[in-house]
Amino acid sequence: MANGLRVATERMHGVRSVALGLGIAAGSRLEPPEIAGVSHFIEHLIFKGSAVYSAWDIARIFDDMGGEPNAATSKEHTVVHARFLDDDLDKAFELIAEMVARPTFVDLDQEREVVLEEVAMYEDSPPELVHDDLAEVVFREHPLGQPIIGHSETLARCDLAAVRAYHHIHYVNPGIVVAAAGNVDHEHVCELAERHFRPEPGAVVPRPELHPPGPRHAASFREKDTEQYHLCLGGPGPRRSDPERYAVFVVDTILGGSWSSRLFQEVREQRGLAYSVYSYYSLYADAGLTKCD
Numbered sequence: 470m471a472n473g474l475r476v477a478t479e480r481m482h483g484v485r486s487v488a489l490g491l492g493i494a495a496g497s498r499l500e501p502p503e504i505a506g507v508s509h510f511i512e513h514l515i516f517k518g519s520a521v522y523s524a525w526d527i528a529r530i531f532d533d534m535g536g537e538p539n540a541a542t543s544k545e546h547t548v549v550h551a552r553f554l555d556d557d558l559d560k561a562f563e564l565i566a567e568m569v570a571r572p573t574f575v576d577l578d579q580e581r582e583v584v585l586e587e588v589a590m591y592e593d594s595p596p597e598l599v600h601d602d603l604a605e606v607v608f609r610e611h612p613l614g615q616p617i618i619g620h621s622e623t624l625a626r627c628d629l630a631a632v633r634a635y636h637h638i639h640y641v642n643p644g645i646v647v648a649a650a651g652n653v654d655h656e657h658v659c660e661l662a663e664r665h666f667r668p669e670p671g672a673v674v675p676r677p678e679l680h681p682p683g684p685r686h687a688a689s690f691r692e693k694d695t696e697q698y699h700l701c702l703g704g705p706g707p708r709r710s711d712p713e714r715y716a717v718f719v720v721d722t723i724l725g726g727s728w729s730s731r732l733f734q735e736v737r738e739q740r741g742l743a744y745s746v747y748s749y750y751s752l753y754a755d756a757g758l759t760k761c762d
Contacts, residue, residue: 470659472668473642478655487558487651490550491569494644497619498544498612498677498753500635506619507627507635509542510584514574514632515549516540519567524576527564536561542617545677545753555652559661566665569640577629588618596745596762598691599699603760606689607704611682613753642666644674679755681705699762706750706757717750717759724748725761732761 470476495508516538518524531538536553549569553561591597601616608614645666649658684705707713725732725748736746748761 479650492646493547495639496545497617505623515568515572562661641672681756703760706759709752
């Protein structure tokens, strides 16, 4: 669009609902190491309100329309999304646009405590923590080895100035994709995108430096006082656009991607050695990660 946004829609006949999402090119691999976790922190803060709508307004209006708003942060993107009836599209779009483009970042210190509790909960969960340990070992100093949630000490550095600066750089129109599916009209969604996102002449989307890490043999161990061991094996895989990714999909399904997979059948069903055993993959712009746990 003229204001830099990209809009993708799919009309689904026979439904009266809409799924709306805004994808932003802001994730943990783009963060300065000293404020690691700021993308995830902003994901929380945008629900605290804008100049037009308070946090209570956002919660109340979505509840009134029976909507389901949520957000998620990955290593390369942040997404804010909601589901609601088609009659509520205009209001839901306005709310999400205000949250994404014009947050006020109120109650920053209070929300930081919430995120720090999330970090503490995460660090108390070895089944979750082991995957960050693996990524750190495989990717080493590469930004993809940085945890999405950040660390307590880096989150403490995310003051209002740092948060505003990061938002100003990354939450710009050329880095935002509007996607909608359901009972939607493409032209109407484009009109909403034009109405609620002001033009940003000269805005540039920061892109990560693409340089996949080389393979190596390494191991990492973390001791915690729990009743179980958690073992995760993995290594570099194909990037998101690599034609070999299709072969990875097949191998993953055979190895540990389903109940009939070899890992599940042998380790759990035949030997009863573990409750949870599986494999999966993560695909990024310049690299990938294949894992079994």
